[in-house]
Amino acid sequence: MRIRDWIESDDKERILEEVLRKAKKNEYNEFITVNENVFISKDSLKGLPVAIKDNISTKGIETTCASLILRGYVPPYDAHVVELLKNAEASIIGKTNMDEFAMGTTSETSYFGVVRNPWDKKRVAGGSSGGSAAAVAGGVVPVALGSDTGGSVRCPASFCGIVGLKPTYGAVSRYGLIAYANSLEQIGVFANTVEDVALIYNIIKGKDERDATSQDSEDVFPLNEDPRKIRVGVPREYFGEGVDEGVEREVWKAIKLMEDLGAEYEEISMKYTKYALPAYYIIAMSEASSNLARYDGIRYGLRFEEDEDFETTISKIRAKGFGEEVKRRILLGTYALSKGYYGRYYLKALKVRRLIKEEFDRVLSKFDVLVTPTMPFTAPKIGEIKDPLSLYMADVNTVPVNLAGVPAVSVPCGFSKALPVGMQIIGKRFNERRLLEIARWYEVNSKVRRWS
Amino acid sequence: MIDENVVRHVAWLARIQLEEDELKKFIPQFTKILEYFSILDEVQEDVEPLYHVNELKNVFRDDEPEDPLPRDEILRNAPKKENGYFRGPRIV
Numbered sequence: 068m069r070i071r072d073w074i075e076s077d078d079k080e081r082i083l084e085e086v087l088r089k090a091k092k093n094e095y096n097e098f099i100t101v102n103e104n105v106f107i108s109k110d111s112l113k114g115l116p117v118a119i120k121d122n123i124s125t126k127g128i129e130t131t132c133a134s135l136i137l138r139g140y141v142p143p144y145d146a147h148v149v150e151l152l153k154n155a156e157a158s159i160i161g162k163t164n165m166d167e168f169a170m171g172t173t174s175e176t177s178y179f180g181v182v183r184n185p186w187d188k189k190r191v192a193g194g195s196s197g198g199s200a201a202a203v204a205g206g207v208v209p210v211a212l213g214s215d216t217g218g219s220v221r222c223p224a225s226f227c228g229i230v231g232l233k234p235t236y237g238a239v240s241r242y243g244l245i246a247y248a249n250s251l252e253q254i255g256v257f258a259n260t261v262e263d264v265a266l267i268y269n270i271i272k273g274k275d276e277r278d279a280t281s282q283d284s285e286d287v288f289p290l291n292e293d294p295r296k297i298r299v300g301v302p303r304e305y306f307g308e309g310v311d312e313g314v315e316r317e318v319w320k321a322i323k324l325m326e327d328l329g330a331e332y333e334e335i336s337m338k339y340t341k342y343a344l345p346a347y348y349i350i351a352m353s354e355a356s357s358n359l360a361r362y363d364g365i366r367y368g369l370r371f372e373e374d375e376d377f378e379t380t381i382s383k384i385r386a387k388g389f390g391e392e393v394k395r396r397i398l399l400g401t402y403a404l405s406k407g408y409y410g411r412y413y414l415k416a417l418k419v420r421r422l423i424k425e426e427f428d429r430v431l432s433k434f435d436v437l438v439t440p441t442m443p444f445t446a447p448k449i450g451e452i453k454d455p456l457s458l459y460m461a462d463v464n465t466v467p468v469n470l471a472g473v474p475a476v477s478v479p480c481g482f483s484k485a486l487p488v489g490m491q492i493i494g495k496r497f498n499e500r501r502l503l504e505i506a507r508w509y510e511v512n513s514k515v516r517r518w519s
Numbered sequence: 520m521i522d523e524n525v526v527r528h529v530a531w532l533a534r535i536q537l538e539e540d541e542l543k544k545f546i547p548q549f550t551k552i553l554e555y556f557s558i559l560d561e562v563q564e565d566v567e568p569l570y571h572v573n574e575l576k577n578v579f580r581d582d583e584p585e586d587p588l589p590r591d592e593i594l595r596n597a598p599k600k601e602n603g604y605f606r607g608p609r610i611v
Contacts, residue, residue, distance in 0.1 A: 143592045236572050250571055279578040280571070345556040356533060363534075365607045370598035380608035382536040394535055398526070399549060401533045415559050417568030424572055456552050472572030 068209040070263045073115055083158065086116040089207040090161050095183040095192065097201040098161045100129050105158035113156040117267075118202045118211040121162040122169055123254065124243035125149050128159065132245050133177035134167045136362050136369045136388025146243020147278070148212060148254050148271040155270050160208055163198030167390045168359065169219055169247045171195050172461045173447070176392040181449050184226060186486060190446040193223030196257070200227040203257045210267050211257045216248050217347055218441075218465025220255035221477035225441035225489025228479045230506070232256045232264045235497045236472030237282045239268075240275030248354035251347070251469040261478065261507040265290050268499065284497045294504040297330035298434045304340035305439035305464050305491075313483025318440045318490050321480040321513065325438075328512055332438075337430060339423045340467060346423065347466035348459055349403050349416035355393075356400030362388065395455060420470045427471035431495050436505050439464050441477040441489035464491060474499050476506045479515045521549045 068082075076082055083105060090101045099121045105114070119125060122132045124142035126149075131137045149159065166176040174182040174197025182197035184190040185205035192201040196213025200223030203211050213220040215233035224231025233255045244254055254271065258264045269288035274281045301322060306315055322332055364370040364384040371387075374380050389397070403412035430437065443461060452458050468475045473496050480490035492509075494502025526545050530537045537545070590603060599606040 140596055143588050143595070237575075276580050280573065280575065282573070282575075339562075342559055342562055345559050348552075349556055349559075360534075364598060365605050366593075367596035368598070374599075374608040377608045377610045378534065379536070382531075382534045385534055386536040386538070389535065391541070394537075394541070395545065395548065397533050397535065398529050398545065399552060402525075402529045402549070402553075405529065405532065412556060412559075414568055415562075417570060418564075418566050419559055419562055421566045421569035422562065422564060424569055455548055456555060459552075470572075 068206060069259055070112070070115065070209050070266055073209060074112065079114055083114060083116060086160055086208055090202070095185055095188065095201040095205050096180050097164055097182055097192070097198040097205065097207065099131055099133065099164050099179050099198070101161040102128050102159050105160065115157045115210070116160045116208045117152055117157045118160050118163050118199055118208045119149065120165055120196050120199050120211070120213045122165060122214055122245045123149060123212060124245065125159060125162065128162060130162060130245070131178070132168045133165045133179055134388065134390065134393070135178045136385070137367070138178070138369070140367045142243070144243065147240035147275045149243065151271050163196070163202055163211060165198055166195035167393050168355070169195040169214055169216055170355070170392050170396055172218070172222055172458050173452070174198065174223070175449065176390055178390060183449075184446050186228060186446070190448050190486070191226065193226035193446060195219040197223045199257050200224055200229060200231065203227070203259060204229045209258060210263060212271070213255050213257055214244055214252055215255045215469070216252040216351060217469050218462045220257065221441050221465050221475060221489065221491060222462070224257055224477040226446035226487065228487030230258055230261050230264050230476065230478050230510075232268055232476045232499070232503070233468065233474060234268065234272065234499060235284070235474045237280045238272050238284050238474070238497060238499065240273070240278040240281040242275055242277040246358040248351040249358065250354060251351060261476070261503055261510050262290065264476070265503045265507070282497070285500050287500045287503055290500070290504050290507050294501065294508050297325065297436070297505055299325060299330050299332040300430055300434035300437045301332055301334045302337045302340065302430070302437055302439060303334055304337055309443045309460065309463070310440055311444040311483065314440045314442070314444060314488050317481030317483060317488040318438070321490050321509065322438055324513060325509060335430060337426055339419065339426050342419045343423055343467035343470055344459065344463050346416040346419040347462070347470055349412050350420065352396045352400030353403045353413050354400070356397045356404060359393070359397055364388070392455070423467055424471045427467070427473055431473065435494070435501055437493040439491045439493070441465065441491040445483050445486035445488060468493055472496065474502055476502060478506050478510055480513065481515055521546055521553060
């Protein structure tokens, strides 16, 4: 479903009933909570069904981050993006399933079970915003919000064959987004078309006093239809070892198509690329160990009947309430910040972040966009990748973008063995307009897009 | 070197009481992950650490008092409460 189908429909009540029926059926395990308390209005965007990732606070609707430690938590306030969507009179259909605290690449770490890929239910939908991607790709809702710390919007968009935008760091207020790694994460948008992503992004962006890192930026809607003089950089390192043959083939086909349509491209080298993944994980884990210190079962969340002394009580609550991957990241982050290791890991990673950011700024001064595969492979089978480090490696092409803080969008660019392949288009800081115009121009000309 | 004592110490710092089987599982995993992280040692350039990509400084707002959320709304999520307060575990 596209937003246009909603706007043009004269029986919105029937569409909304259908959306709720599908959301409650929960065919892909994409929802944690469904909100039936939605209203309907006849014109424009009013009532537009939107699904929200379960780490974005919704006043009066349970918000769990897919964790046992937050089960039953009902936020007393809305995230800024939710306020803005409510002002636009959208309907919050429900809260989508995800990796626990957004830590994962496959949505398999959820306390509520794995999200299934609408293209093949034996496969993962990607993560960490897997439920949001599955809800859009499965035809349940036309739009969903997710969050992207190291690829958590672009990865599931790629695996599910839809469009997913990670905005520039600071373009969207993080007020009410439950923190995992604040210096890296942004709230992003999923939809079936670039145009729909642009429309929703335009609603949620902008400065908000409650997030001091947020800034105003240029409107992106409506998009110009014919962007000219497009210069595309193709960084070689993103087609390296571990990138599936079919993925490489489809992304190159897309680059050649852009060339046929009048764009110029050049292969380039970004020499710090191989250091992005370790730098990202060290920073993300360190920030996580600090952010997740707040879960102690006192103000909200899991608590046992019997209390012991303070330290034992909270240590037991945290042992039971957090899943394995969350514990792994908290402990490694604690280690990276601890005395004797801080300089070697955390500080070193921050220095490497500067080198990576400056490399992006240099390269993006010469090109409008960079094009890479979003993920090195298509959606794996549920349970296929078990080793934690192998799963981290899957984020190799998405995490550099978060370290640099620039915007990127994943758009469908073809299929490999009947599974969707996503192409990552990376843009200039706070220039989502040009990025989305180029993405839309490709999308319209490629005819790869598909919606249900 | 990651051994049982290191993982136990870090788990204590993080206030997570690990089960024995988790502890045993984490030792080789942490060793492997940290070994991979150490490829950063190859980077020789010494630059200033980058804490924040947009490097904004001194973002101020007016210091206006506002109404806080009502006490009963804040307490609604608390698993244990007493006389309008959170009830925590014994400290001393």
